[in-house]
Amino acid sequence: MDSTKESGDVSSDNGFLLRVGLNDNKAGMQGLDKEKINKIIMEATKGSRFYENELKKDQQVNQRIEKMMQLKDKITSQQLLKAQLQVRKILAQYDPNFMPVGLDEAYLNITEYLEERQNWPEDKRKYFYKTDNVTENGKQDLNAPDELKLNEDALSSSPILFEDNTSLAEEQPTTTTHLHTEEQRDQQLLNSIVFGTSAQEVVKEIRFRIEQKTRLTASAGIAPNTMLAKMCSDQNKPNGQFRIPPDRQAVMDFIKDLPIRKVPGIGKVTEKLLKALGILTCSELYQQRAPISLLFSETSWRNFMDISLGLGSTHLEKDGERKSMSTERTFGEMNTAEDQYDLCQELCKDLAQDLQKEGLKGKTVTLKLKNVNFEVKTKAFTVLSSVSTEEEIFAVAKELLRTEIDSVAPHPLRLRLMGVRVSGFLNEEDKKYQQRSITNFLKQGKETTVLRLQPEKSNEDHFTKPPETSPRESFFDKKRAARQKTSQEPFINEAVDKQNLHDMKSSVNPMEETGPTIGSENSNEVKSLTCPVCFEEQRSSSLEALNRHIDECLNGTLVKEKIATSKSANLRENTHNLSPYIKHKTSDTHTKNKMNTLVDVGHPSNVSKNSISNCTEAFAIVPSKSRAEKEHSLSSDTSSYLYLDQNVSSKISLENAEHCENSECVQETKSYSSTAIQDDILVCPVCNLEQKTTDLAVFNRHVDVCLNKGIIQELTEEIVCPIKNNITENSKRIGSLGKAPQSMNPTTGTKRSGLMPPQSASKKVKTCNSSRNIETFFK
DNA sequence: GCGGATCAC
DNA sequence: TATGGTGATCCGC
Numbered sequence: 001m002d003s004t005k006e007s008g009d010v011s012s013d014n015g016f017l018l019r020v021g022l023n024d025n026k027a028g029m030q031g032l033d034k035e036k037i038n039k040i041i042m043e044a045t046k047g048s049r050f051y052e053n054e055l056k057k058d059q060q061v062n063q064r065i066e067k068m069m070q071l072k073d074k075i076t077s078q079q080l081l082k083a084q085l086q087v088r089k090i091l092a093q094y095d096p097n098f099m100p101v102g103l104d105e106a107y108l109n110i111t112e113y114l115e116e117r118q119n120w121p122e123d124k125r126k127y128f129y130k131t132d133n134v135t136e137n138g139k140q141d142l143n144a145p146d147e148l149k150l151n152e153d154a155l156s157s158s159p160i161l162f163e164d165n166t167s168l169a170e171e172q173p174t175t176t177t178h179l180h181t182e183e184q185r186d187q188q189l190l191n192s193i194v195f196g197t198s199a200q201e202v203v204k205e206i207r208f209r210i211e212q213k214t215r216l217t218a219s220a221g222i223a224p225n226t227m228l229a230k231m232c233s234d235q236n237k238p239n240g241q242f243r244i245p246p247d248r249q250a251v252m253d254f255i256k257d258l259p260i261r262k263v264p265g266i267g268k269v270t271e272k273l274l275k276a277l278g279i280l281t282c283s284e285l286y287q288q289r290a291p292i293s294l295l296f297s298e299t300s301w302r303n304f305m306d307i308s309l310g311l312g313s314t315h316l317e318k319d320g321e322r323k324s325m326s327t328e329r330t331f332g333e334m335n336t337a338e339d340q341y342d343l344c345q346e347l348c349k350d351l352a353q354d355l356q357k358e359g360l361k362g363k364t365v366t367l368k369l370k371n372v373n374f375e376v377k378t379k380a381f382t383v384l385s386s387v388s389t390e391e392e393i394f395a396v397a398k399e400l401l402r403t404e405i406d407s408v409a410p411h412p413l414r415l416r417l418m419g420v421r422v423s424g425f426l427n428e429e430d431k432k433y434q435q436r437s438i439t440n441f442l443k444q445g446k447e448t449t450v451l452r453l454q455p456e457k458s459n460e461d462h463f464t465k466p467p468e469t470s471p472r473e474s475f476f477d478k479k480r481a482a483r484q485k486t487s488q489e490p491f492i493n494e495a496v497d498k499q500n501l502h503d504m505k506s507s508v509n510p511m512e513e514t515g516p517t518i519g520s521e522n523s524n525e526v527k528s529l530t531c532p533v534c535f536e537e538q539r540s541s542s543l544e545a546l547n548r549h550i551d552e553c554l555n556g557t558l559v560k561e562k563i564a565t566s567k568s569a570n571l572r573e574n575t576h577n578l579s580p581y582i583k584h585k586t587s588d589t590h591t592k593n594k595m596n597t598l599v600d601v602g603h604p605s606n607v608s609k610n611s612i613s614n615c616t617e618a619f620a621i622v623p624s625k626s627r628a629e630k631e632h633s634l635s636s637d638t639s640s641y642l643y644l645d646q647n648v649s650s651k652i653s654l655e656n657a658e659h660c661e662n663s664e665c666v667q668e669t670k671s672y673s674s675t676a677i678q679d680d681i682l683v684c685p686v687c688n689l690e691q692k693t694t695d696l697a698v699f700n701r702h703v704d705v706c707l708n709k710g711i712i713q714e715l716t717e718e719i720v721c722p723i724k725n726n727i728t729e730n731s732k733r734i735g736s737l738g739k740a741p742q743s744m745n746p747t748t749g750t751k752r753s754g755l756m757p758p759q760s761a762s763k764k765v766k767t768c769n770s771s772r773n774i775e776t777f778f779k
Numbered sequence: 780g781c782g783g784a785t786c787a788c
Numbered sequence: 789t790a791t792g793g794t795g796a797t798c799c800g801c
Binding site: 297 | 791792793794795796797798800
């Protein structure tokens with residue numbers, strides 16, 4: 001914000017000097033001390049009517065500029081949006097399930113379309129292009145459809161953007177119906193083009209239509225899989241296409257001398273690492289597979305091998321659910337805590353708005369900081385419930401920021417970037433569940449938790465003032481102090497405590513933030529005392545007695561709950577209903593290694609130097625979202641990848657049994673075993689009692705009961721939603737597979753199965769143990 | 780889960 | 789060319 005203001009001032013100064021100051025562009029004026037002279041002029045004229053008037057006029061011009069820029073942003077974003085829609089409409093005709101990548105790329109599987117097209121009459125494959133003056137340059141005969149690259153002159157000299165022309169011939173690839181005169185007819189025929197039935201032809205057609213419609217050119221790659229298609233699209237970059245036939249030899253020929261950097265997924269760093277091993281090309285990647293297997297992770301090695309063999313994904317995954325959302329900002333050095341908290345809150349506000357637009361609630365808040373030395377640091381914290389509002393996010397982010405500020409005190413944090421991210425989104429089911437449990441929890445536990453807190457005086461406004469440095473007493477303070485054996489980062493403890501407070505919305509101070517989910521009304525009135533842990537109403541009205549009870553409850557000494565150890569199947573349902581601590585994941589099928597045909601359509605009118613007139617204009621029109629995005633759009637491609645499912649030659653498969661092990665499963669196993677399971681003994685993190693059972697479903701149920709005793713009944717009565725997961729099977733694996741290799745391919749590995757609720761067992765459990773100190777705390 | 784790092788666009 | 793912004797993933801803890 002400051003930087004904007006600054007640059008605004010600077011530019012207006014410059015503008016003003018342009019008006020009043022010395023113009024040294026004239027002949028014979030070079031070499032003079034321009035600045036000095038300008039200074040003298042300014043001084044001399046300052047205060048004069050002329051000066052004032054010039055100033056006024058200059059300001060008016062500045063205002064005009066500002067308005068103009070706003071308008072420009074508006075226009076450009078609309079136009080780009082329109083172009084995007086148009087392109088997508090076209091692509092959908094070739095593959096309704098095409099996969100967009102970003103704003104300007106897409107993968108298509110045109111196998112089916114191609115089959116269908118084989119029998120199409122010529123008329124159905126004929127398109128018209130419109131030009132301003134056909135006769136002018138005589139280059140309109142697009143007679144080179146057999147060339148790999150479309151006649152560039154022809155394509156780029158058809159610069160009509162059919163803005164409002166809905167009767168655009170391109171839309172109706174039939175001939176004469178809308179022609180009125182012979183002349184028009186001849187004209188149209190002259191400007192028509194028929195595309196063939198091959199993949200190459202189809203892709204040419206697509207590119208042609210895109211350009212006619214939007215004036216954006218595109219590059220394309222056609223290959224047996226997405227990876228190859230993408231690399232193909234690079235081959236004839238500005239406004240061209242390239243095809244690798246679905247043939248093993250062709251693939252290997254293509255791959256052979258390809259620099260590894262061309263491979264999607266291999267970036268600057270990986271390139272350098274491999275280079276150090278003398279690996280520059282894909283074939284060298286294969287030759288050096290032995291050392292690579294020793295020097296890189298299993299995942300990386302597999303990925304490298306896939307690359308060197310030309311293997312890539314052959315199915316287009318639908319856009320998965322979003323996994324995180326963030327916002328960040330770069331600025332000139334910011335070093336006062338106050339500014340930093342303010343900015344942090346602003347980011348939270350923006351993020352909250354974005355989250356709410358998509359109706360998302362997440363559990364993990366991550367603060368990202370970049371200092372003036374460009375060093376990046378992230379700090380994350382996961383809450384027990386979820387966050388979505390500005391206040392909720394800020395409550396966490398603020399604490400994360402506070403730690404960082406404190407960590408360098410008394411020096412200031414010298415920041416150049418700050419960002420806030422929310423991840424760990426709840427699915428619909430979780431949302432319902434959380435809402436229920438939180439409301440119930442609060443209903444029942446609110447008063448007591450309020451009472452449990454130490455009185456506090458401050459009226460501090462957390463949102464605008466730097467928070468005090470001394471941690472406040474809170475719900476868990478005593479417990480923590482008593483139990484904490486390992487020394488923890490002070491911040492984390494504090495944050496956890498505060499978050500617990502926050503979760504319970506149990507502000508001691510009514511002036512303090514009160515979340516929207518629960519009002520603070522009556523929070524001072526105590527009618528009954530209910531233990532927030534076991535939800536049992538307490539007979540004694542003595543707060544001390546209650547506190548003692550809570551202590552005991554947390555210690556587990558009061559928990560008499562006996563969990564049945566039977567492994568009855570219906571536990572699965574219960575587990576699900578209560579809270580899905582453990583869920584079985586389906587393994588993603590590793591389909592990657594089929595040799596299929598993939599096409600990559602298009603680059604953007606990559607503003608190649610020779611087609612600038614054609615493309616620049618179109619690309620200058622870019623959404624207003626960010627300057628960076630604009631620049632990016634100016635320099636990159638609208639590529640679409642076409643995927644042809646022509647099965648081919650040798651199927652080189654790296655698949656083996658390990659692929660059955662979904663990486664998430666493995667990870668779950670690992671983390672779970674590191675938290676709750678040790679040597680097959682399950683210890684409830686709430687009551688701290690050893691559980692006799694080894695059945696995780698049973699164990700989970702116990703944890704549920706422990707945590708949500710009051711709510712459980714209600715939920716089990718109301719929600720019946722059987723799941724298919726085989727928990728028993730899963731639970732058997734857990735513990736024994738703790739060190740199973742993570743074998744998924746990065747492109748398919750960590751995608752969540754659409755059928756499965758995203759909350760994994762480990763996540764839930766880990767949430768309970770939500771941070772290291774909580775874990776310790778419970779122990 | 781956390782934090783650092785890499786990568787794509 | 790360098791720098792930004794957003795989102796995803798991996799890896800070692």
